[in-house]
Structures are given as C-alpha cells and as structure tokens.
Amino acid sequence: MFDKLRSSFSGLVKTVKERSLTAKEVDEMLWNFQISMMESDVAQEVAEELSNEIRPYLLDESVKRTSDPTVMVRQKMSEALNRIFTQAASIDLFSGIEAKKKMKEPYVILFLGINGTGKTTTVAKFAFLLKSRGLSVVMACSDTHRPGAIEQLTQHAKNVSVRAIAQQYGSDPAAVARDAILYAKSHNIDVVLIDTAGRMQTSHNLMEEISKIVKVSNPDLKLFVGDALAWNDSVSQAKEFLKFTDFDGAILTKVDADSKGGAALSITHATKKPILFLGVGQQYEDLEPFSPDKVISMVFN
Ligand SMILES: Nc1nc2c(ncn2[C@@H]2O[C@H](COP(=O)(O)OP(=O)(O)OP(=O)(O)O)[C@@H](O)[C@H]2O)c(=O)[nH]1
Numbered sequence: 001m002f003d004k005l006r007s008s009f010s011g012l013v014k015t016v017k018e019r020s021l022t023a024k025e026v027d028e029m030l031w032n033f034q035i036s037m038m039e040s041d042v043a044q045e046v047a048e049e050l051s052n053e054i055r056p057y058l059l060d061e062s063v064k065r066t067s068d069p070t071v072m073v074r075q076k077m078s079e080a081l082n083r084i085f086t087q088a089a090s091i092d093l094f095s096g097i098e099a100k101k102k103m104k105e106p107y108v109i110l111f112l113g114i115n116g117t118g119k120t121t122t123v124a125k126f127a128f129l130l131k132s133r134g135l136s137v138v139m140a141c142s143d144t145h146r147p148g149a150i151e152q153l154t155q156h157a158k159n160v161s162v163r164a165i166a167q168q169y170g171s172d173p174a175a176v177a178r179d180a181i182l183y184a185k186s187h188n189i190d191v192v193l194i195d196t197a198g199r200m201q202t203s204h205n206l207m208e209e210i211s212k213i214v215k216v217s218n219p220d221l222k223l224f225v226g227d228a229l230a231w232n233d234s235v236s237q238a239k240e241f242l243k244f245t246d247f248d249g250a251i252l253t254k255v256d257a258d259s260k261g262g263a264a265l266s267i268t269h270a271t272k273k274p275i276l277f278l279g280v281g282q283q284y285e286d287l288e289p290f291s292p293d294k295v296i297s298m299v300f301n
Pocket residue numbers: 114115116117118119120121122143146149196197198199253254255256257278279280281282286
C-alpha cells in the first residue's frame with residue numbers, strides 16, 4: 001500500500017536535503033515530483049497543487065540556510081495533504097446509526113458504482129462489521145440485473161448470518177429496497193444495506209434507475225464504491241456519479257492490490273467527499289476505517 005506515493009515524497013525530500021537549489025533546479029525538481037506523483041495515480045490538478053504549495057519554500061533563502069530543510073518540506077507537504085483530505089467533511093457512521101436507533105428508524109445505506117468495483121463484497125463486509133458492533137442488519141438485493149447477483153449476495157448474507165431480501169431477476173430494484181426497509185421497520189432492525197447493480201455513468205437508463213432507488217429508499221448514506229486499481233477511470237466516474245446521485249462518501253476497494261496509493265488523494269480532491277473505509281482484501285474483516293493521518297504518516301515514513 002502507498003509504496004509508490006511514498007517513494008515520490010521521499011525522492012523530493014532527498015533532493016532538497018542534498019544542497020540548496022537555483023530557481024531552474026527547483027522547477028526541474030518539482031516537474032519530476034509531479035511526474036512521479038502522476039505515476040502513482042495522483043491526479044494532475046492535485047500534483048500541480050502540491051508542487052505550487054512547496055515552490056516558495058524551496059526558493060526561500062532563509063529556508064535553505066536552516067540546518068535541515070527536509071523538516072520544512074515534510075511539514076509543508078503533510079499540511080497540504082491534510083488540507084486536501086479535510087476539504088471533505090468527515091462522517092461519523094456509528095453516531096448516525098445511533099441517532100436513527102433512538103428514533104426507532106432503520107439507518108439506510110445505499111452502495112453504488114460501476115461494474116465490478118466491489119460493491120457486493122463491501123455490503124457483506126459492512127454487515128460483518130456492524131454485527132460485530134452489536135447492530136442488526138438486513139440486506140436488499142437491489143441488483144436484479146446481473147445473473148448470479150442475487151445468489152451472490154444471499155450467500156454472503158448466510159455467511160455473516162443476516163437476512164437478505166430479494167425478488168425475481170428483472171424486478172424493480174427500488175421495490176426490493178422498499179421491501180427491505182419495511183422488513184427492518186417491522187423487525188426492529190438497525191441498518192439496511194442496499195446492494196445495487198454496477199452501472200456505467202454513461203448509461204442513462206441505469207442512472208435514472210439509481211435516482212429512483214434513491215427517491216424510494218431515501219438513504220441516510222449514499223456510498224460510492226471505487227476501485228483503487230482502475231483509478232484513472234474511477235475519478236471521472238466518481239465525478240459523474242456525484243452529479244447524478246450526490247453521494248455522501250466513498251469506499252476505496254482493492255487497496256491491498258494497489259501499490260501506488262494516489263487514488264485516495266485524487267478522489268477526495270475531485271469529489272470533496274470523504275473516504276470512509278478502505279477495502280484491503282477479500283475476507284469479511286478486510287475493511288479498514290480510512291484515516292487521513294494514517295495515510296500521511298505512511299507516506300512520510
Ligand atoms: N483484493 C481485493 N479484492 C476485492 C476487494 N473488494 C472486492 N474484491 C473482489 O472484487 C471482485 C468483484 O467484487 P464484487 O463485490 O462482486 O463487485 P461488484 O461491484 O458488486 O460487481 P458488480 O455487481 O458486477 O458490479 C470479487 O472477486 C471480490 O472478491 C478488496 O478490497 N480487495
């Protein structure tokens with residue numbers, strides 16, 4: 001995780017350490033830094049923003065004379081990274097659930113995104129996590145399109161011992177979501193997890209469909225599930241989904257298989273929505289709360 005991003009930053013810090021630099025050298029060095037960040041899936045705007053942030057300090061004579069300018073570079077860079085992450089308000093999932101519990105209402109979470117990013121697996125991981133916190137859960141099989149989707153979610157539901165509400169293939173996904181919410185209300189269930197079919201942002205019908213699911217289920221939380229490995233596409237997809245669904249936050253999956261690490265920065269910068277969790281494997285327990293501080297310390301250590 002984050003290996004490549006870490007090496008971009010340590011490369012920059014190392015060059016600063018060696019000697020003071022002329023303006024031309026600073027430009028060259030920042031150019032290389034930008035390229036290496038982009039190779040780590042950091043979006044171009046973010047790479048430029050980070051370079052602009054650091055340029056004045058690299059040119060500042062008084063900074064060059066300090067005994068260890070790398071301390072300043074690290075500090076400025078971690079401030080800049082932190083600023084990107086805090087542009088997105090944080091979401092306290094468990095307080096939200098508790099608040100709905102007090103109102104005797106289920107907390108409804110809708111998972112959405114393009115095909116194959118890990119939505120269904122993430123629904124199962126969420127069920128596992130919530131159950132381990134003593135909360136009750138029901139799943140809605142609102143992917144009524146892809147062959148095998150209902151069986152896939154139903155099997156996960158069995159594995160983690162929760163109920164999954166399903167209808168036939170081809171039925172209205174919004175109606176399935178409504179059924180699951182009614183079930184939760186009548187059985188005093190704390191959280192409803194709605195799995196949806198993967199959809200390309202270019203498919204107008206499917207995007208209309210997700211709007212209908214949102215209207216009918218009125219979710220407390222809409223989560224975009226994005227795949228860290230397919231990141232070049234995922235950032236533009238996230239932006240398009242945001243226009244359509246105004247999702248509240250994101251889950252970044254397959255981070256275990258992604259050595260680059262720039263995806264997290266890029267999606268937060270592009271959407272201004274927080275990442276809540278990282279998917280770090282295929283087991284139910286492989287869901288880690290996302291923490292900007294942890295990412296920053298991983299990048300600098
Ligand atoms: N390594 C790794 N694999 C993951 C992770 N999350 C999901 N996967 C795998 O990704 C594949 C697709 O996962 P699904 O959960 O079916 O994805 P989906 O978004 O529901 O797919 P569609 O419903 O077809 O759009 C499966 O093989 C999962 O095991 C993760 O965090 N790490």
